[in-house]
Amino acid sequence: MIDQDRFARDIAALMDKLGDRLGVRGARLSTRLRRAGRRLPKSGHQAGTVLAEAESWMANPKLRIRLDAARINAALAEINGQLDGIDPADRRKGMLLGMAGGMVFNLMLVVAALIAVLRWRGLI
Numbered sequence: 001m002i003d004q005d006r007f008a009r010d011i012a013a014l015m016d017k018l019g020d021r022l023g024v025r026g027a028r029l030s031t032r033l034r035r036a037g038r039r040l041p042k043s044g045h046q047a048g049t050v051l052a053e054a055e056s057w058m059a060n061p062k063l064r065i066r067l068d069a070a071r072i073n074a075a076l077a078e079i080n081g082q083l084d085g086i087d088p089a090d091r092r093k094g095m096l097l098g099m100a101g102g103m104v105f106n107l108m109l110v111v112a113a114l115i116a117v118l119r120w121r122g123l124i
Contacts, residue, residue, distance in 0.1 A: 021086045044082045047075035
């Protein structure tokens, strides 16, 4: 049997962590997991699916009894461990470096095209 208040606190903490680490928003855990997309590994999605299903079952008193506490605790540990390994500052830095690299590459292509046109026209 799972304590409903503890489960609600764990889910709220997980949703806050998803918002802080991955920048996803949503009212329900399933929404946030869907919006996380590929930023969360496959095993994290599987653990999140277990938790989202348990979240919907917790609303029904008869189904709440049937939940497996060990499975839910393992899923919580799995997804929390993966989220702890994500550094939001490093993600931002990587995104900015990726954008800068793309711009530098495009600038190099434009300069190469300009040199090719000037050479073709006989100006160089």
